[in-house]
Each structure stands twice: as C-alpha cells, then as structure tokens.
Amino acid sequence: MMLNKTMHSARSSSNSTATTTSSRVLLGRRGMMTSGGDFSAINNSRRALLHDSTSQQHKRKTLTLRAASATAAGSKGEVSLLDYGAGNVRSVRNAMQKLGYTVKDIKSPEDILAAKKLVFPGVGAYGSAMDILRERKLIEPLREYVLDGTRPFMGVCLGLQLLFDGSEESGGVEGLGLIPGTVTKFTGEDLIVPHIGWNVNEVKRESYLLDLQKGDPSASVSERVYFVHSYRALPNDQNKDWVLSTCDYGSEPFISAVQKGNVMATQFHPEKSGFTGLKIFDQFLSGGKSEMETSSALPSSASSDAVRKGLAKRVIACLDVRSNDAGDLVVTKGDSYDVREKSEGESGDVRNLGKPVELAKKYFDMGADEVSFLNITGYRDTPLKDAPMIEVLKLSSETVFVPLTVGGGIRDFTDSNGKHYSSLEVASAYFASGADKVSIGSDAVEVAEKFYANNEQGDGTSSIETISNRYGSQAVVISIDPRRKYETDPKNTKNKCIETKRKLGPNGEKYCWFQCTIKGGREGRDIGAYELAIAMEKLGAGEILLNCIDEDGQGNGFDHELVKMVADAVKIPVIASSGAGHPRHFSEVFGAVPACSAALAAGIFHRDEVTVKECKEDMAKSGLPTRL
C-alpha cells in the first residue's frame, strides 16, 4: 500500500511536469533532425567520424516534432529501462533520449518496483530471457509492476511475448503468465521465417499509443512498422481484451500490439520503425500527449492494395567501410570488389565516398528500410582490437532509427599476443553498440565446409550456432561473396550448376555455378552459394545477403539467376546485392524472383545517381508491396 502511494505520487509529479513548456525540433521530410537534436556531448574523436557540411545541405521539409520539455535540465522525465544484456537495446535508449527523456537503468528488483515508467525491450531467445530474469530475481517484481497497473509499462518484441503464459520457443518455456495464450512459431505454406521487415500494423481499437494523428485516437491509422521475429502470439477469446492491433503474416493474423490500461507492448520495434515508431514511443512516454507530427508511412489510397498491404520488399543501403592508406575510416566502393582508384592501369588510393556515420544518416533520411555496414577488411584482424566500427555503430544508432546490420571479422580470432576473441564476443560487442544483426562472410564458408564434412551436422561451436542460440536466428545474416565459375558440363562440379541465359563463359560455356569466396573475394573455395545457403539455414542463420562479385559496381542489375537459385533453396529471407544501376533493377529482381525479400545497393546511392525514393516509386508502380 505504502509502495503504491509512493509510486502514485511519483507518477503524478512526473505527469505534472511533462507539460510545462514546449520546444520545437524541425525534422526533414524523412525525419532529418535540424536543430535541438539533444544528443549528449560527442567528444572530439567521435566528431571526427561525423561530417557536418553535407548533412546540412539536405533538404529539411515537413515533419515537426514539438517536444514538451519539462524540467530545468531539459528532461521531460525519467523512464526506467530493463536491459538484461542479451542484445541491442541501445536504440531503445537512444529513441527515448532523443524524445527528451532521461533513461534510468534497472539494476535490481527494487528498481522495478520503484520505477515510474518502465520499458522492457525483450531481446534474445525466450528461454534465455526467462533464465536471466529468474537469475536476477526480476520475475516477481515485473509481474507485480504489471499487475498493479497504475504506472506505464511498455514491452517491445520479446517484451510482449514474455507477458504471455509461455512459448514453444527454446523447447517450451513458461512466461510471466500475465496474458492468456502460448507464443508459437509462424506457420504457413512456403512461408519465409523469420518475419523480417515492414508490415502493416492493423489497429483494432482506439488507443493513444497508436494515435499517429495528433490528438484523435479514433483516427488511429494502420501503418507499416518494423518486425523481426519467428514466433508470435495469436488472438483468442481469452486474450481478446488485450489485443490492440494485429498483423497479417503466415496462416493467420498475429497480435502486433496489446494494451490494457497503462500496460502496453508491441511485437514490432518502435525504435526501428523510423518516425512512425518514434511517435509511438512518444505517445507511450507522454501518456498520449505527443505533439510529434508524422506523415502516413503508407502509400496513399491511390496506390493499389498490392502496394499498400503486406510485408514490404525492402530497399537496403550498404556501406562498405575500411581504412584508407592514411588510416581514416572511409566508405568505399569497388568494381568487382576492387576498391582502389585506377590510373593508367596502376592501382591508386582506396576510393573515398564519404564518412560512414554521415552517410548512414543520409540513407535513413532518404527512407532506406535498413542500413548495412560491411567492414571489408575485417578478416585481417579482430574488430575488437581498435574499435572504429564499434564507434561508427554507436554514433549511427543515435540518428538512424531503422535496423542496422554490421559485418566484417566475425569469427574466432587469436591475436599475435595470444589473446583469444570468440565470434560470440565480437558479435556481442556489435549488438551492445547498436547493431540489430551481424553478418558473417568468410567464417560462414569454413563453417559450411565442416558441416558437409561432418555429415551435414553442426558441432554447436560455430559462430552461426553460438550467435543464433544467444541472440536468435534473426540476428545472424550470412554474407555470401560468390563469383561465376563456368563449366562445359555440369557433371564437372559437385556444386549445383545451372544452364545460364544471362552470360556465357569466356569460351562459350553454357553452365555455371556460383563459387563462394573468402577474404573479400581473394580466395575461392569448392563450395557453391546454393550449398552454403542451405547449410547456413540448417545451422540457424536468419537471413542471406547474396552479393555477386561479377556484378558488384557494374550497374547492370542484379544477377537474377543467382538470386533465384538461392531464394528458392531456403525459407529464410534473401537479400539480392550487387549490380543495381537504375531504380527499375529493384522492381525487376522482385518481379523475377518473388521469394526475394530485399535488395541492396551501394554505388548508385553513394554517387547520388539514384535515390531510395526513386527505387521505391518504381517498385510501387510495378505493384510491389512498398514502404513509401
């Protein structure tokens, strides 16, 4: 009783201060922050990774965020964050700070009971999350907080699933038992799982949480938001009074948000859903008083249902990053993986196309559905030794509110001093710095070779297995770097060979397979992209990033034959990469290979030849599900 009283007065004091003054922050059309970004002081070495001049040249357009500011210190109030160290919650923290709130970390069970507002971004697998909560004696306080119901609670992703009775994930695990129902794996014929990307959140009833139009909950609109998960909760008679929104994927619609009074949770990631997601967070934090204005993320009613509904095909901007000869970390871009300038046939400097943090923000502002960083010389050393990519990620996650993938050097490594770094440690450092997914290149090839040598069995110790066991398969992307190998007869190779219509071999060979390489294409191995993808899916990878050395930087479009071969072989999402030279190349690959989930480009975006918007407009014209 006494506890409740304390909590009550704490809550009302935070509410009363929440509306005293207001400040205005202008945002560009795709959400560029133009003033009052309020990021905590960035020290000089971090500033070196930023480049202000170009970003200031971007057009600032229509979005406005009027942030109600509360205290003299400029904070709108305190919100407690339950980060139990199992994945990327940096973006949730950054989102709340960006919205003007002070984040307090939950360190003990008592902190939960004393919280005024609690955010619970569940990450990792269901079983390990419950184990950690149990070890840290957080289960009862969490239940008590939610059952009390007087103070705001927001669960995100696994933070929604854990509220249910249990899950069939991790072999069947009991949850917090607060919402009736069991979380189960997606089902559906030929369904691609994990469910990764931007899908439509269908609002089922009024709620300030999903009120994206200012001050009118009845105008709650269905928008595309970012999902990444393999399990979901289904609506039923026992939980129907919790269901706030659903989303259509697989055999039946699943629960995408719940709310009962002050207790709310979303299956999607507001912190990764661009400005729509920030608005949802702001509604939660302000108790429905958000003044942030967003334009609808859904295409206008003029667009066809095919464009407006369902899981959108993603457009991903990729930044290949490495140190140049002067030791500066730059975004570079190769032609068939050769990233050095050419003059009279001589190899010159590493091409410098800009600064990673600045470009990542530019692509977020342009409407990219995801941003990927590939540390292309990561195989040479461990990224943990001198950690510029870690810093790039930390800075980027302060301004980029769509998913971030990072790759390069994720493998076990022993340095010259005998210090050992496990791939899991490297991945953990990346997740803690703001990555949502890690991509594994060279190591995946070696792991697949062992897998086939071992009767198609993993031994549980590989980077793919250990990272996906800890963080979930959706966090593990396999980056494949294949090159065409031509054959006069498909029987000449053990790898899957096709009869090619795209390009014959140098001696007119009709057959080819797609040879995997390691170390950025420097070494070819006797395993094909097809075989690698199948092995990786079996070992627990959640997504395939399918590059193509022959087409990299050529601008001739994606290699549909390669993309089709791999996308038809697996039931995890496949991202087509390499060769985009025109907006129509995106529509073409999605048209030619319906199972392809996303397409990635680098050069055309870096050189400002094509915008993300132009790619998406072309996709929408072609009737493809698109997040415009």
Ligand code: 1PR
């Ligand atoms: O092997 O785990 O250390 O990871 C290294 C990572 O670096 C891998 O993901 C590998 O693909 C990448 N990488 C290595 N060397 C290069 C290089 O270019 N020399 N870049 C490289 C990969 C391919 C795409 C590129 C697309 C689109 N580049 O990332 O962005 O081809 O380009 P385009 O639109 O301009 O055609 P590990």
